[in-house]
Amino acid sequence: MYETIKWPEEMKPSRSPIHFTNELEVSASVETIWSLLTDFDSWPAFYPGVQHVQPLDGGDHFGLGTTFETNLAGQDVFASVQEFEPMTRIAWGGYPKVSTTSRAYHAWIITPTASGCHLWTEETMQGPHWLELAKQAPDVFWLTHEKLLRNLAEIATAREHSRG
Template identity: 90%
Template sequence: MYETIQWPEELKPSRSPIHFTNELEVSASVETIWSLLTDFKSWPAFYPGVQHVQSLDGGENFGLGTRFETNLAGQDVFATVQEFEPMTRIAWGGYPKVSKISKAYHAWIITPTARGCHLWTEETMQGPHWLELAKQAPDVFWLTHEKLLGNLAEIATARERSRG
């Protein structure tokens, strides 16, 4: 999957001490998944720990170059959408407010399947702040993304069932 993610050179998996992937088959359409991932208001419903997402550029949805602020992994974070291929791929890079030198890059790849879609999410993290959090709870980031995928799948399938 690496070749489909446009990693910033400094945040490539081979250069990052924290790197993890999660994936899940979902019985929901690519369109439904995409609509949830790109809508600021929907994130608190499925993204563990997220209480708000605010565009720093105005607007209600993500797009290439969108700058936003949120609270991820218990941290207030600034990020910018760096990859944006509708219905296929989205990625953002950013840093926690408390440590600009602690960077992260989070990518999503959505692939249609016969029964819905396959979700692949991959993240790299580096810098003292993220490393300290990882020392305190080594699996916290991976486990949070497992929950994220499960929540996203549940909400997406429920949304499609309700449209009936």
């Protein structure tokens, strides 16, 4: 049985004009996936378009309440970690710096399997900025997350093989 996202009321899929999910079976351990997702320095290696992640409250790994700036979906974004259950789930919510009225909530659930783990990522987006980008390229966010999952799986698998 898979976990479910703990959506903030205002960001629930039923209230969001943009909502998408992506999932992938990965032959890498939960621990390896978790270590990549929660390490600021790892993101540019697997997250499409990310060049940096700048923590705003110190530290070098994500935790509950961590605030950070990065560049997601071609946008400079301010975000904070709103769900954090080690080895199981992480989610952040935020907005592009050019439009504080546009919001996004991106959650991950990691479930162990016999051959590694199952990754589930789900995102909701609201506001004029995200809607305009979606009009220009309707599948851009979903396709970016498909690439994100493939990249993350490839790096996690390679990391485990190099240790093995």
